[in-house]
Amino acid sequence: TEELWFDQWDHNGPWWKRADPEKWNPINKIENWRTPTLFVHGEKDFRIPYTQSIMPFTYAQEMGIPSKLLIFPDENHWVLKGKNSVQWHRNIFDWMAKWTSVETESESKAK
Structure with a gap:
């Protein structure tokens, strides 16, 4: 996204400095989708x-x-x-x- 400020604010910094950048990616839990x-x-x-x-x-x-x-x-x-x-x-x-x-x-x- 070009909206870097919001993403970095929400996640306490850029993605490459996050402990687990994929933690909140919903696709990683797709097998649990039912809604x-x-x-x-x-x-x-x-x-x-x-x-x-x-x-x-x-x-x-x-x-x-x-x-x-x-x-x-x-x-x-x-x-x-x-x-x-x-x-x-x-x-x-x-x-x-x-x-x-x-x-x-x-x-x-x-x-």
Whole structure:
């Protein structure tokens, strides 16, 4: 990332001086992943290559973890264009409604 100050502040210095720079890398615990995950990425993101979303998405799919990949070819680290923003918001709200809704007892019995 070009945002060095934040990363160095959060981790008490540059990565090469850390005792265990990979300690917090979630990919190192991928075999423990179970949570439904929505991956969203812009192909023009120069901070994080979009391929870093494709690999964990593929893993989630292969492991049967509910997952979805939303790629914006014309966006960067932020979704800024109006039409893309509408699509992003719809996907986020739909995902949250699906995976965080609380089922009532009567709804549960109806199934």
